[in-house]
Amino acid sequence: xxxxxxxxxxVTGGTINMMEYLLQGSVxxxxxxxLLHRLRGLCDNMEPETFTDHELVYLLKGQxxxxxxxxARRSLSHPTSPWHLRYLGQPEVGxxxxxxxxxxxxxxxxxxxxxxxxxxxxxxxDHEFVANGHIFRKGAMKIVVSKLSRILVPGNTxxxxxxxxxxxVELSLLAPAGQDTVSEDMRSFAEQLKPLVHLEKIDPSKxxx
Amino acid sequence: xxxxxxxxxxxxxxMSGGPPVSVSIxxxxxxxVQEVALDGTETYVPPLxxxxxxxxxxxxxxxxxxxxxxxxxxxxxxxxxxxxxxxEEEEGTVKFQPSLWPWDSVRNNLxxxxxxxxxxxxxxxxxxEKKYMALDPVSQDPAANKTPQVFQLISKKKSLGxxxxxxxxxxxxxxxxxxxxxxNRRQRDFNSELLRLRSQWKLRxxxxxxxxxxxxxxxxxxxxxxxxxxxxxxxxxxLDKKIPEDYCPLDVQIPSDLEGSAYIKVSIQKQAPDIxxxxxxxxxxxxxxxxxGTQAWHVKLEAAQNVLLCKEIFAQLSREAVxxxxxxxxxxxxxxxxxxxxxxxxxxxxxxxxxxxxxxxKASPEKPKPDDHLYVLEHNLHQMMREFHxxxxxxxxxxxxxxxxxxxxxxxxxxxxxxxxxxxxSLQHNEGLLEKIIKQAKHIFLRSRTARTIDxxxxxxxxxxxxxxxxxxxxxYESSVKVLITSQGYxxxxxxxxxxxxxxxEQIRVVHRDGRVVTLSHQEQELQDFLLSQMSQHQVHxxxxxxxxxxxxxxxxxxxxxxxxxESIGNASAVTVASPNGEYAISVRNGxxxxxxxxxxxxxxxxxxxxxxDVIQEAKWSHLRGPSKEVHWSKMEGRNxxxxxxxxxxxxxxxx
Numbered sequence: 111x112x113x114x115x116x117x118x119x120x121v122t123g124g125t126i127n128m129m130e131y132l133l134q135g136s137v138x139x140x141x142x143x144x145l146l147h148r149l150r151g152l153c154d155n156m157e158p159e160t161f162t163d164h165e166l167v168y169l170l171k172g173q174x175x176x177x178x179x180x181x182a183r184r185s186l187s188h189p190t191s192p193w194h195l196r197y198l199g200q201p202e203v204g205x206x207x208x209x210x211x212x213x214x215x216x217x218x219x220x221x222x223x224x225x226x227x228x229x230x231x232x233x234x235x236d237h238e239f240v241a242n243g244h245i246f247r248k249g250a251m252k253i254v255v256s257k258l259s260r261i262l263v264p265g266n267t268x269x270x271x272x273x274x275x276x277x278x279v280e281l282s283l284l285a286p287a288g289q290d291t292v293s294e295d296m297r298s299f300a301e302q303l304k305p306l307v308h309l310e311k312i313d314p315s316k317x318x319x
Numbered sequence: 320x321x322x323x324x325x326x327x328x329x330x331x332x333x334m335s336g337g338p339p340v341s342v343s344i345x346x347x348x349x350x351x352v353q354e355v356a357l358d359g360t361e362t363y364v365p366p367l368x369x370x371x372x373x374x375x376x377x378x379x380x381x382x383x384x385x386x387x388x389x390x391x392x393x394x395x396x397x398x399x400x401x402x403x404x405x406x407e408e409e410e411g412t413v414k415f416q417p418s419l420w421p422w423d424s425v426r427n428n429l430x431x432x433x434x435x436x437x438x439x440x441x442x443x444x445x446x447x448e449k450k451y452m453a454l455d456p457v458s459q460d461p462a463a464n465k466t467p468q469v470f471q472l473i474s475k476k477k478s479l480g481x482x483x484x485x486x487x488x489x490x491x492x493x494x495x496x497x498x499x500x501x502x503n504r505r506q507r508d509f510n511s512e513l514l515r516l517r518s519q520w521k522l523r524x525x526x527x528x529x530x531x532x533x534x535x536x537x538x539x540x541x542x543x544x545x546x547x548x549x550x551x552x553x554x555x556x557x558l559d560k561k562i563p564e565d566y567c568p569l570d571v572q573i574p575s576d577l578e579g580s581a582y583i584k585v586s587i588q589k590q591a592p593d594i595x596x597x598x599x600x601x602x603x604x605x606x607x608x609x610x611x612g613t614q615a616w617h618v619k620l621e622a623a624q625n626v627l628l629c630k631e632i633f634a635q636l637s638r639e640a641v642x643x644x645x646x647x648x649x650x651x652x653x654x655x656x657x658x659x660x661x662x663x664x665x666x667x668x669x670x671x672x673x674x675x676x677x678x679x680x681k682a683s684p685e686k687p688k689p690d691d692h693l694y695v696l697e698h699n700l701h702q703m704m705r706e707f708h709x710x711x712x713x714x715x716x717x718x719x720x721x722x723x724x725x726x727x728x729x730x731x732x733x734x735x736x737x738x739x740x741x742x743x744x745s746l747q748h749n750e751g752l753l754e755k756i757i758k759q760a761k762h763i764f765l766r767s768r769t770a771r772t773i774d775x776x777x778x779x780x781x782x783x784x785x786x787x788x789x790x791x792x793x794x795x796y797e798s799s800v801k802v803l804i805t806s807q808g809y810x811x812x813x814x815x816x817x818x819x820x821x822x823x824x825e826q827i828r829v830v831h832r833d834g835r836v837v838t839l840s841h842q843e844q845e846l847q848d849f850l851l852s853q854m855s856q857h858q859v860h861x862x863x864x865x866x867x868x869x870x871x872x873x874x875x876x877x878x879x880x881x882x883x884x885x886e887s888i889g890n891a892s893a894v895t896v897a898s899p900n901g902e903y904a905i906s907v908r909n910g911x912x913x914x915x916x917x918x919x920x921x922x923x924x925x926x927x928x929x930x931x932x933d934v935i936q937e938a939k940w941s942h943l944r945g946p947s948k949e950v951h952w953s954k955m956e957g958r959n960x961x962x963x964x965x966x967x968x969x970x971x972x973x974x975x
Contacts, residue, residue: 154538154712155538156712165720183720183723191720191728191731192735194720194722196722217722219731219734220735222735
């Protein structure tokens with residue numbers, strides 16, 4: 111039986127070229143209720159959705175300097191949902207006037223054997239954490255308000271410790287490459303959330319120290 | 320005065336500041352009372368006679384004094400002093416000796432009285448002017464008030480009542496004015512109106528403009544219309560003139576393509592012979608009805624939202640009409656979509672949008688054609704669109720884990736579970752709005768045509784009777800009706816034909832009481848033929864049931880006899896029953912087209928010519944049934960078939 115031919119060209123179409131537009135901010139625990147109320151009013155009319163996720167960050171250290179990072183995430187509140195594997199590229203260095211952080215994003219759903227597969231491929235888990243909070247939606251925009259907790263014993267998601275006394279607020283949007291107008295919508299939405307939370311683009315490369 | 324003994328009348332002129340005042344004097348009492356007797360009679364002192372009076376007067380004269388002496392001058396000084404009060408004394412005033420003139424005291428008293436009166440008059444005239452003097456009441460001695468208590472109570476009550484009335488009137492006026500003020504403020508206040516608007520519609524502030532969103536995007540719609548309206552202040556009001564009743568300080572400006580009102584008209588007609596006059600549906604007869612109490616902006620915004628939804632529905636329908644491949648292609652012309660659910664029938668869906676006040680007067684003198692606007696389907700279109708919106712917002716779309724993109728939950732499993740193309744296509748909704756509405760229209764049409772068929776049969780044929788019981792609870796794609804075929808008067812006996820018709824989208828499924836299932840197509844003729852065949856079968860079944868009741872024996876029964884002329888609709892059925900004593904037999908053959916044929920078989924002994932034969936020896940064989948004769952059924956008495964049959968059976972059963 112012959113092996114099917116392997117296409118040498120990389121896949122370029124479909125969901126490969128999606129860009130993620132991101133704005134981030136944070137609120138203290140005391141301000142969470144008012145923020146949730148405001149989001150409930152501004153966003154699409156749905157029942158509020160809570161989530162509890164467990165994310166593992168895998169690194170592939172190559173010979174070059176920058177390791178290759180993959181994020182594997184599963185839902186603890188919906189155990190039967192598939193795992194979600196995500197690759198986030200470097201933020202695009204475009205014009206400074208762009209309001210949101212833009213980076214290449216590849217999203218893949220995976221079965222429950224994902225951690226073993228990544229281990230077999232050579233990835234090593236760098237760190238893991240548990241995030242729980244609320245998720246809202248307005249059109250194509252997604253707003254996630256989450257509390258991150260550190261896992262004390264690797265593999266044990268019950269034993270967690272809160273990392274900070276605040277909640278992380280992320281406004282994100284997935285769009286095909288080239289659509290820059292969506293950042294305008296994101297900015298106007300972020301304006302409406304002031305002064306409760308200031309959402310701005312935070313360059314992750316500048317955070318490393 | 321005791322000096323006077325008789326009536327004396329003279330006048331004294333008193334000189335004072337004013338004009339001379341004449342005073343008349345009259346003696347008060349004439350006679351003095353000397354004694355009052357025990358019985359009340361008074362004895363008067365007899366009056367003095369003339370001589371006695373004179374003597375009395377003479378005693379008074381003091382002859383020792385002269386008329387003008389120095390002592391007079393000394394005595395006249397106090398007189399002068401007296402008289403100094405009146406500086407306007409005229410000359411030649413007669414100086415009387417004060418002790419001698421008996422009227423002096425009278426004169427003095429009168430003068431002082433006059434003085435008092437003049438003073439009083441002056442005081443009153445000054446007080447009347449109220450400029451220099453005012454009167455104050457003097458508190459009265461309460462002991463002097465000897466009025467009875469009832470009067471006091473009544474008077475107090477009355478006074479309190481009047482005071483209360485005044486206070487109430489004042490309070491009423493005050494509260495009325497406050498309420499009026501509030502009313503005015505409420506009606507004229509822009510901000511309170513804006514608050515009301517905000518409680519029902521989405522508003523946001525952009526710069527110095529207030530914009531709102533009347534689209535369904537936050538409810539899950541994907542229509543690209545922005546649906547933005549602007550709130551403006553209504554300042555063209557002249558405050559001096561009377562404010563009109565429907566004045567509103569707030570006005571909304573809706574996008575120009577959403578003005579007016581719209582609705583979607585769904586109708587089923589016979590197929591138009593030519594295709595030339597399509598796309599001209601612009602009839603509009605629904606006037607906008609406004610509920611009392613709703614603001615003008617609310618009505619305007621609602622109408623604009625309705626127009627937007629109708630546009631979205633029509634855009635979705637026309638998109639599907641173009642994309643979906645069907646056997647008979649749908650035609651999309653201007654504001655109309657035409658498709659063919661059944662041959663010979665045309666379904667037209669059109670968007671009727673009338674803008675503004677100027678109605679299309681060509682359409683108003685409407686032809687009185689029957690209103691074939693299917694409101695149910697229009698409502699269903701709206702409902703289905705809203706359901707589609709809701710599906711976009713369902714929690715099935717929300718990602719778990721949270722970092723995953725939006726999308727249906729089951730589609731996310733396609734990768735890990737390695738679905739193939741057929742599985743994926745089965746997951747996706749493959750039935751669009753247009754297909755659904757066409758199916759519903761087909762069902763509605765089929766149902767109405769079935770009802771019409773049954774009703775026409777029922778009115779045309781009296782024997783047997785056909786009854787239809789429609790079920791109240793139906794589906795959009797399925798309805799059911801129970802059809803009973805009975806004979807009048809014999810419903811309890813002959814109830815063997817009961818059909819349950821399930822009317823679907825394109826077919827009618829018939830379930831018989833005895834379990835047979837027949838599927839009929841949408842053709843009207845098929846149903847009619849079927850019902851006619853069932854009716855003819857019913858007659859034969861009725862004979863069978865009747866025989867059981869009457870005690871007759873059923874010799875043979877067949878639903879579909881193979882003998883006799885061939886029927887074009889269904890098959891003929893036949894039954895043979897024998898009388899209780901076996902002498903007579905009735906045979907019935909009933910066909911939907913050929914009608915009924917009844918034969919009676921007599922015993923041999925009743926035939927006119929009895930064939931003599933050597934084979935038959937004994938007489939008992941003559942009791943067997945022999946030849947049969949046909950009954951002139953139309954001349955038979957009885958109002959329906961079963962009644963006639965009963966009479967026949969009764970006639971053939973001799974009384975013992």
